[in-house]
Amino acid sequence: MAKSASPLASKSIRTSKKQTRNKAQSESPAKYNKYALYEKSVQSPEVDVTWFTTIFRDLRDEEPVSLREDFCGTFKVACNWLTRGPEKTAIGMDLDPEPLDYGMKHHYPKLTADEKKRITLLKQDVLTPPKKKSDVVVVGNFSFYIFQERELLRNYFKTVVSSLSPKGILILEMSGGPGMIEKTKDRRRVSKKGKLEFTYIWDQREFEPIHNRAQYSIHFKFANGKMYKDAFTYDWRLWSIQEVREIMAEAGFSKSVVYWETEHKGEGTGEYAAMEEGDNAYSWISYVVGVK
Numbered sequence: 598m599a600k601s602a603s604p605l606a607s608k609s610i611r612t613s614k615k616q617t618r619n620k621a622q623s624e625s626p627a628k629y630n631k632y633a634l635y636e637k638s639v640q641s642p643e644v645d646v647t648w649f650t651t652i653f654r655d656l657r658d659e660e661p662v663s664l665r666e667d668f669c670g671t672f673k674v675a676c677n678w679l680t681r682g683p684e685k686t687a688i689g690m691d692l693d694p695e696p697l698d699y700g701m702k703h704h705y706p707k708l709t710a711d712e713k714k715r716i717t718l719l720k721q722d723v724l725t726p727p728k729k730k731s732d733v734v735v736v737g738n739f740s741f742y743i744f745q746e747r748e749l750l751r752n753y754f755k756t757v758v759s760s761l762s763p764k765g766i767l768i769l770e771m772s773g774g775p776g777m778i779e780k781t782k783d784r785r786r787v788s789k790k791g792k793l794e795f796t797y798i799w800d801q802r803e804f805e806p807i808h809n810r811a812q813y814s815i816h817f818k819f820a821n822g823k824m825y826k827d828a829f830t831y832d833w834r835l836w837s838i839q840e841v842r843e844i845m846a847e848a849g850f851s852k853s854v855v856y857w858e859t860e861h862k863g864e865g866t867g868e869y870a871a872m873e874e875g876d877n878a879y880s881w882i883s884y885v886v887g888v889k
């Protein structure tokens with residue numbers, strides 16, 4: 598099995614999880630907007646929304662209408678969702694006003710007047726969900742790994758179950774494997790029209806095996822050699838898929854489905870299918886879906 602780059606890096610281009618792996622002065626953070634850099638490095642909302650819709654169709658054999666993006670940051674997924682049809686509605690929830698403000702400044706103005714009527718943005722803890730029910734709740738980029746305790750994760754899942762429509766599903770993007778815990782830095786060049794804009798650095802700083810607790814940072818390095826260090830830092834519990842499925846069942850989901858990356862000749866294809874047996878990938882991304 599080929600080795601993978603950092604899950605965040607590989608996921609962003611939605612190619613394969615099976616990729617090859619690979620100090621400078623600190624730059625003033627004020628000069629760059631870390632959300633713009635982050636979006637360019639790790640997000641692909643167009644691909645994500647198509648994929649989430651495919652999962653819903655696969656499980657429910659109909660079209661989803663309402664989406665809630667939990668831990669939404671700059672809510673790019675929610676914005677993209679609105680473009681998929683005049684009936685689509687979206688809610689974005691994040692407790693940090695900073696990424697929400699960035700989205701309000703840079704993404705919200707690009708929505709049409711009609712799309713603006715169909716989006717609700719909430720500066721709110723995901724543990725306190727809105728009353729409005731959603732067909733799809735999505736958690737991108739492993740954001741629920743912020744919950745360190747089983748009871749807290751179960752509480753979160755319970756609130757999601759209660760705020761899903763009767764046909765609703767919860768889609769969790771998960772990542773793991775040895776490639777996610779070793780102490781390493783993965784670098785990826787981000788270019789525009791063939792010219793290097795910056796290098797995205799995924800820094801796996803620490804892993805503590807008793808609690809499965811991992812510390813990561815994202816740094817950006819610019820063409821002039823300067824660094825924007827620790828633009829984002831994460832303190833995550835690396836949940837296993839099995840734990841998550843068990844907790845989903847305890848929280849009231851009727852079943853869970855795992856979409857695992859398919860392989861061709863030992864290489865990941867970038868395509869995912871419902872499976873009950875995964876290959877022992879060095880690092881992987883998977884979509885674990887709780888079905889109401």
Ligand SMILES: C[S@@+](CC[C@H](N)C(=O)[O-])C[C@H]1O[C@@H](n2cnc3c(N)ncnc32)[C@H](O)[C@@H]1O
Binds near residue numbers: 640670
């Ligand atoms: C890794 S970012 C994810 C951004 C985006 N959803 C993505 O997929 O790239 C995690 C986000 O979760 C937010 N967050 C952390 N804990 C939260 C909570 N309990 N409720 C709501 N948002 C939370 C943070 O403010 C941050 O914007």
